[in-house]
Amino acid sequence: QHSNEKVDLDNCDREPIHIPGSIQPHGVLLAFDPQSLVLRYWSQNAAMLLGRKVTLTETPESLFGARTAAAIRQISQESPAVVVPIDGGATIGREDENIRHTAAAHLHAGMLLLEIEIAPIDKIHSRAISKLPRLLKTATHRMQACQTMEELYSAIATQIKSLSGFDRVMIYRFLEGGHGAVVGEAAESHLESFLGLHYPASDIPQQARRLYELNAVRLIADIHAPPVPIAAADSDAQQPLDLTFSYFRSVSPIHIEYLQNMGVAASMSISILQGGDLWGMIACHHYEPRNLTLEVRDACELIGVAAGVYLGSRQLALENQIYRVRRDALHQTLRTAAAGESFRAGIEAALPIMPQIVDAEEALVCLDGKILTLRNESPTIQSLIPLIPQIAAATSGPLFYTDSLRTHFPSSAPIRAEVAGVLAIRIGESPLDIMLFVRPEYAHEVSWAGKPQKEEVATAHGIRLSPRKSFETWREIVRDHSRKWSTVDRDMALELHNGLAELLGRRAIELTRINE
Ligand code: BLA
Numbered sequence: 001q002h003s004n005e006k007v008d009l010d011n012c013d014r015e016p017i018h019i020p021g022s023i024q025p026h027g028v029l030l031a032f033d034p035q036s037l038v039l040r041y042w043s044q045n046a047a048m049l050l051g052r053k054v055t056l057t058e059t060p061e062s063l064f065g066a067r068t069a070a071a072i073r074q075i076s077q078e079s080p081a082v083v084v085p086i087d088g089g090a091t092i093g094r095e096d097e098n099i100r101h102t103a104a105a106h107l108h109a110g111m112l113l114l115e116i117e118i119a120p121i122d123k124i125h126s127r128a129i130s131k132l133p134r135l136l137k138t139a140t141h142r143m144q145a146c147q148t149m150e151e152l153y154s155a156i157a158t159q160i161k162s163l164s165g166f167d168r169v170m171i172y173r174f175l176e177g178g179h180g181a182v183v184g185e186a187a188e189s190h191l192e193s194f195l196g197l198h199y200p201a202s203d204i205p206q207q208a209r210r211l212y213e214l215n216a217v218r219l220i221a222d223i224h225a226p227p228v229p230i231a232a233a234d235s236d237a238q239q240p241l242d243l244t245f246s247y248f249r250s251v252s253p254i255h256i257e258y259l260q261n262m263g264v265a266a267s268m269s270i271s272i273l274q275g276g277d278l279w280g281m282i283a284c285h286h287y288e289p290r291n292l293t294l295e296v297r298d299a300c301e302l303i304g305v306a307a308g309v310y311l312g313s314r315q316l317a318l319e320n321q322i323y324r325v326r327r328d329a330l331h332q333t334l335r336t337a338a339a340g341e342s343f344r345a346g347i348e349a350a351l352p353i354m355p356q357i358v359d360a361e362e363a364l365v366c367l368d369g370k371i372l373t374l375r376n377e378s379p380t381i382q383s384l385i386p387l388i389p390q391i392a393a394a395t396s397g398p399l400f401y402t403d404s405l406r407t408h409f410p411s412s413a414p415i416r417a418e419v420a421g422v423l424a425i426r427i428g429e430s431p432l433d434i435m436l437f438v439r440p441e442y443a444h445e446v447s448w449a450g451k452p453q454k455e456e457v458a459t460a461h462g463i464r465l466s467p468r469k470s471f472e473t474w475r476e477i478v479r480d481h482s483r484k485w486s487t488v489d490r491d492m493a494l495e496l497h498n499g500l501a502e503l504l505g506r507r508a509i510e511l512t513r514i515n516e
Contacts, residue, residue, distance in 0.1 A: 012254050013205035019240040022227035023248035024220065027117040029230065031241055033059065033074040034112045039063075039240045041111070043248075043302040045228045049101075049116060056233050060085040060114075068103075075105045076112050102294040103104075109242040117247075119293050128164050128293045135163055139303050143310045152314055153184025156282060156307045162185040164292060164300060166268065166284035169192060173280040176484050177201060178209075179281065179474060181446075194467055198446055200474045204281075213278050214244055216271040217301045220251050222289035223259050223266065247297070259285075263464040266290040266295075270304040282307070283385055322359075326492050330355035334499040343507055347427075347435075347500075348372050358423055358489045360437035366392070367433050380418040384438065391424050392434045398497050399490060406480040411453055418444070421482025423489065424499040428504060435500075437493070439482035 006273045007015045019437040023029050031041035039058040048056045050063065060069035072246055106263075119125070121188050139159035146152040153171040161169040168191055171184035179199030185195045230241055245250040259267050266286040272279045279327035282304060292300070340346025342369055354363040364381055365372040366388050373381050394400045401423040402408040421439035473474045 004353050007252070007254060008357065009099045009254070011185065012252070013202075013207060015205070015252055015254070016205070017208060017252050018211055018242055018244045018249070020227070020250045020252075021248040022229045023242050023243070023246065024222075024250050025225050025228045026221045027115055027248040029246065029248055030054075030063075030114045030116070032072075032076075032111065032112045033214065034113070036107055036481070037069075037073065037112070039233075039235055041230050041232045043228045043230050049118070054229075072112070073107055075107065076106065078463075099381060104247070106245050106295060108245050111241065113241075113243075113246060117294065123477065126292065129293065132295060132299050132360050136299055136302060139163070140155060140306055143306060145291070146310070147345065148361075149314050149318060152307075152310055154186065156303070156311075157179070157184045157186035160270070160282050160284065160300060160303055163303065164268065164284060166266075166286045166290065167191065168285040170283045171272075171280060172199075172269075172283045174278060178479075180204070184281075196446065197467060198443075198474045199470045200466065200477050203258075203470050208255075212269070212271045213273065213276065214280065215246075216273075216304055217247075217268070217295060217297050218249070218251075219247070219266075219268045220256075220259070220293060221266055221291040223251075223256050223264065227291070247294075248490055258466065263287065268292070268300070271302050272304055272308045274315075279308065279311065292455070299323065305454070323488065326357055326359070326488070330492060330496055330499070333357060333496065337500065338503055338506075342366065343504060346503075354435075354496075355437060357492050358437050358485070360423065360439055361418070362438045364436045364438065365427070365434075366436070367428060368430065369432065380416055380438065383416045384419050384422075386438075387431065388434070390438065391422060392432050393422045395426050395434050399493055400424040401490065401493075403484045404481045420444075420480055421485065423485050423493055425493050427497070427500050427504045434495075439485075441499050442478045442481055442483050444485070 023043050024333040025045060027043075028046050029043040030039060030046060032038060033040050035315070036146040037059050039056055041052065042054050054063075060072040063069075066074075084473070085509040094331050100119045101116050102119045103114060103116045105112060141300065142155045142159060157171055160166070160409075168187040169185070170182045172180050174180045175185045175198075180196060180201075180203070181193045181198045182196065185193060188195065232239075232241070259265075259412075262285070264285045266285065266289050268284040268290075270284075272281060282300075321506050332353050336350040336353065337343070337346035340349055347365055347367065351363055351365070351372065355361060362378075363373070363379065364384060371381075371385065375381055387409065391400060394408075400419075402422040405419060405422055413496060417441045420441040423439075424434050427433050427435050
């Protein structure tokens with residue numbers, strides 16, 4: 001333990017997960033001084049793999065012989081943080097023709113880290129490895145052929161599932177405020193689906209997200225396997241080894257408990273980045289322990305990179321399309337409004353199109369003391385009417401928006417869940433002339449796919465640490481809030497405001513001409 005603070009549910013964003021002081025037991029880690037190449041840290045299972053006791057005077061030469069040592073020395077000259085496989089795996093470890101080792105090394109934070117693992121050597125595995133390029137090609141083609149984001153989510157999950165053999169593969173997408181949702185899934189048919197569930201931002205704390213931006217793949221091969229401590233030379237004992245780029249880093253106990261509560265035995269997640277930021281993750285669960293070879297993990301990482309590229313271009317196309325739809329709705333609204341007998345008649349005729357401009361559920365207009373809306377008798381609209389004076393007073397801008405009316409106007413009468421968020425624009429001279437757009441509660445919009453089959457398990461942290469419970473936590477957090485109004489929403493609303501102001505101006509001029 002490198003921190004005096006005990007990690008619990010309230011402070012886990014401060015847990016230093018990059019320096020846990022231990023690794024998972026399916027590999028061996030050695031860290032050398034990059035200049036002298038003298039050993040400085042080793043995982044306490046090193047002797048087992050190397051077949052002899054490890055001492056502090058060891059160098060790559062003394063440990064692995066000249067050829068492998070030369071490859072490791074080469075890495076000490078390379079750029080930091082790139083994990084490079086080391087050839088000559090056979091010369092690492094005990095002399096035994098039935099054991100193959102894979103090794104990879106990288107430079108980070110002033111240390112050269114070498115990670116070694118035992119790799120299966122049988123025919124099945126060699127065949128699997130030789131098939132990887134073809135599998136990657138197929139995966140890329142499948143992703144390329146997808147027309148929509150949903151198809152793409154599903155294709156990515158399916159490809160990772162067939163490559164990794166994990167029981168369940170989910171596409172977990174980060175949304176506003178850092179919360180996330182399972183937007184795609186490929187799972188064994190007997191498993192209950194998590195598709196469509198939303199989770200609070202706290203399920204994946206900040207420091208974990210930063211780490212996942214740097215290191216794209218982490219595998220927890222067996223959540224029950226006891227971690228192996230890392231031993232250090234006396235001079236380094238106070239300075240824990242930085243495992244940011246390590247394959248074997250041991251995992252936060254809080255997260256282990258989360259996986260345990262779900263009945264998961266092994267987990268892997270692969271980062272999906274967009275412009276260097278974490279867009280989401282491919283989250284994989286297995287209900288038995290599961291380890292993958294370095295080659296398969298690397299292939300998964302590549303699919304993650306390709307997924308980021310394809311998702312990025314699909315998302316851009318989608319955003320452009322949405323923008324066009326909204327622009328069309330805006331122009332149609334302004335044309336319809338201009339064609340009306342009067343300003344009010346024009347607005348009334350445009351009511352059905354208007355919500356599309358800002359992606360709202362409903363629109364309501366207050367003009368010359370009259371309420372114009374499509375569904376006058378709806379309880380949603382009725383519950384909003386008493387609030388109009390307060391909202392109008394707040395709309396001096398000419399724009400006002402909130403994703404939580406109840407938080408913004410705490411003293412007001414009860415507001416229904418259907419009107420959690422409001423965006424308003426000023427449309428006339430009178431202080432009460434405004435146009436309101438309404439969004440329902442976010443949790444209300446999100447469907448909850450299926451009820452849980454199993455009761456929640458009670459553990460030390462209560463039943464909070466599980467996906468079903470997390471979904472409820474998320475619903476509590478976003479209660480009384482709608483989806484946030486985005487910059488595009490606000491820009492479109494301003495354009496509508498300007499368009500209507502211009503129209504009102506033109507009508508005023510026409511009126512004066514007629515009266516003259
Ligand atoms: C890490 N939390 C994670 C990871 C995922 C999730 C995918 C990445 C590690 C991995 O690959 O397993 C969350 N996993 C989910 C979610 C689903 C899922 C939402 O399968 C939904 C189906 N976790 C909590 C709370 C805390 C917490 C309340 O739920 C802290 C207060 C901590 N989660 C936590 C930590 C990590 C983590 C510390 C980092 C683990 C590590 O890499 O060491």
